[in-house]
Amino acid sequence: MDQSKEQRILNSVSYNAVKGDPESVLDCIDNYCSQKEWAMNVGDEKGVILDKVVEEADPTIALEFGTYVGYSAIRIARLLKPNARLLTIEFNPEFASIAREIIEIAGLSEKITIIEGHSQDIIPQLREKYQVDKVDFVFLDHWKERYCPDTILLEECGYLKKGSILLADNIVYPGAPDFVKYIRSHKSFDCTNYPSHLEYMKVEDAMEKAVYMG
Ligand SMILES: Nc1ncnc2c1ncn2[C@@H]1O[C@H](/C=C/CNC(=O)c2cc([N+](=O)[O-])cc(O)c2O)[C@@H](O)[C@H]1O
């Protein structure tokens, strides 16, 4: 059976990236996906917005929904302070194993924990199984109709504290209208929209930052 696109991305990283150098892994994926095969990584343009928000949050505990091949996990983890860590949730076993290998090549396996499963099942387990008390930063980039229910679940489970920062990808394309409506009308979230473009394309897109006010 011929290889998947995600396997071909791993092949390209494994062949071209400098081992232990996150920047070279990110560049390799961005080059492959802009020149050879498009893939749904947050990419280099929206990646700069992600970088800025992660630096603002300076998280000890960061959480991500939708690892895919690990591009944004590497983007986030490369900016984390020494004792900080990223938990990233992915339910597709093939993607999880490819992400694990790409993250290993980037030299960030110690800072990133890939949790295999559905976000809605894993979120309630974060406290007992992963010793999470509060989350400082959350990147939402999984199925768009999960953004809103998973945000509500995070709140209900008590993982958000004053100053917790959520950042959501794809607010314009593919779009997450119920999430935008919910978060912008919620009294405890202070929202900021960051217009940008869809990864590797000229299509309009945007990211939404929501700071929890407690
Ligand atoms: N509930 C859940 N729990 C755990 N993992 C889950 C999950 N739901 C989805 N996932 C995983 O998250 C990724 C899906 C992302 C959807 N993004 C997208 O559909 C997407 C599409 C475009 N696009 O079409 O241009 C552009 C983008 O930037 C996009 O993020 C996949 O790796 C999938 O297996």
Ligand SMILES: [Mg+2]
């Ligand atoms: Mg996305």
